[in-house]
Amino acid sequence: MKILVTIKRVEDYESKIKVKPDNSWIVTEGVNYRANPFDEIAVEEALRLRDSNMPSEVVVVSVGPAAAAAEIRSGLAMGADRGILVKHEAFVDSDGVARVLKAIIDAEKPDLVLMGKQAVDVDDNVAGQLLAEYLGWGQATFASKKESLESPEEKAKKPGIKLGGNGTAQVAREVDGGLEVLEVQLPAIVTVDLRLNVPRYASLPNIMKAKKKPIAEMTPQQLGVDVAPKVKVVKVEPPPQRTAGVKVPDVQTLVQKLHSEAKVI
Amino acid sequence: MATILVVGEQANGHLKKATLSALAAAQQIAQKTGGQIAGVVVGAGAGQSAQELAAYGIPVHVVEGAAFEHALAETHSAAAAEVAKKAGAGEVVIAATAYGKDIGPRIAAKLGAGLASDVLAIAGANQFQRAMWAGNAIATVEVTTPVKVVTVRATEFAAPQKAQVAGTVTPAQVAAPQPKTKFVEFNEVKSARPELTEARVVVSGGRGTKGDFKPIEQLADVLNAAVGASRAVVDAGWQPNDLQVGQTGKVVAPQLYVAAGISGAIQHLAGMKGSKTIVAINKDAEAPIFQVADYGLVADLFKALPEMAEAVKKLQ
DSSP states (O other), rough: EEEEOOEEEEOOOSSSOOOOOTSSEEEEEEEOEEEEEHHHHHHHHHHHHHTSSSSSSEEEEEEEOGGGHHHOOOHHTTTTTEEEEEEEOOOOOOHHHHHHHHHHHHHHHSSEEEEEEEETTOOOOOHHHHHHHHHTTTTEEEEOOOSSSTTTHHHHOOOOSSSSSSSEEEEEETTTTTTEEEEEESSEEEEGGGOOOOOOOOOOHHHHHHSSEEEEEEOOTTTTTTOOOOOOEEEEOOOOOOOOOOEEESSSHHHHHHTTTTTOO | OEEEEEOOOOEEEOOOOOHHHHHHHHHHHHHHHHHEEEEEESSHHHHHHHHHHHSSSOOOOEEEEEGGOOOOHHHHHHHHHHHHHHTEEEEEEESSSSSHHHHHHHHHHHTOOOOEEEEEOOOOEEEEEEEGGTEEEEEEEESSSSSSEEEOOGSSSSOOOOSSSSOEEEEEEOOOOOOOHHHHHHHEEOOOOOOHHHHEEEEEEEEEGGTTTTTHHHHHHHHTTTEEEOOHHHHTTTTTTGGGSSTTTTTOSSEEEHHHHEEOEEEEEEEHTTOOOEEEEOOOTTGGGTTSSSEEESSHHHHHHHHHHHHHHHOO
């Protein structure tokens, strides 16, 4: 089977995020970049599905600046087979990303598309669902699994998504109040949540190998997709700042203040 | 004036509370646009839960029937989008719960609408505030399409008052689509504690617990709180992944957040600094968590938390 996985280049969550003085965006100088953590879980799942259903292929796709080749390379170093980079330096909203991905999918015809449930920069949690609708496909968002991350299945690197023999897959979804299991008819969009798996680290030999794997480059224009945003970012501001409060000498004072001052207990 | 359509969320005839937050957001949009609010509720038991929503004085459409029994994104988004089209909706508003996040974008795609997700505040007729970079920045976004879909963070919009006169409840006839997904089962997580992202109080433990969460759980029980954990705790395998509060875990904004033995890495702060009142308990007086805490206590959590649990019990 052919599995397509999306990887977004995002600011490292360990980096300090500061808003630009002109409120146009965040300061990008001195910020580290990496692959969106949810996307790494998607890559891991794709690799497990591939390796238990040979012959299969895992293609990683990124929509972003030229520098996003580094994040595709990190997916290839984890073990993906080849990459596609759709280059666009300016901001692309989730709708634009979904329409670019639709063009790629129309050409690649994968059996399954795995995406992180959201990118930790704009925190939108939208592109996968839009893409499913544009394709007319089924979707399973927030993929998780019944087995815990300490389970023997996880230790054995078994996929959490269970392929059926009849062109379907069962996906356990993390929803409010529990896990819902859906059977999706393939091809389908699956967006992944934190508890699906623990992604592998790229080994040194695989990092070396990844350097030789092909990355096809193209632009939204070449795909015939207009990425003018439907949702524009007008202004970016720092969040309301919290100031350090008071230190209390003991538990009694703390509880008293929470009760009579903050009125939260 | 265009209609503002609130898409309700319900299970087995009971309206989910988050729907009322979506209604509150719709009321704020109505103040900017002059639009009229209507509702739609889809699924098994929707007729009954629609009455609950209509009690707030808005007309509510109901979509029921076997095709809509389970909350599948394909069928529910199709129903909501069709009602939105018939009602001439200019805005569609849904709470950004798992359900709203699942169906909202599909509704937007069907309507050719731009979508503002997980909105914190209504800034104008077509402008909305939302958190990015896990709350490290607040963006004002403008939806440029004629029809807009807005999903709202429920904790940011207080439920409105019921109206004196209830609205009408009418069945809507919509075509049943053939979904490519099938409901298999629902495994409810039975926990005596409230859900992490919905709890009024969250007690979280970090590396300082050394993996012993008993004091955290005991205090959580007394406060009817959810239990959270820092990434260090989850990475160490001491607590499951789904308890992780932080940018790559759950983002919470309770009335009271108690951080015990948590140093306060950026990753963690991003997931909890929207909390109304923050209490930090840590042995290390220099821990960064104290810089965001309203009340800081330099103490050993193994002594402080049981003492706190006792003191809270006395208040109750």
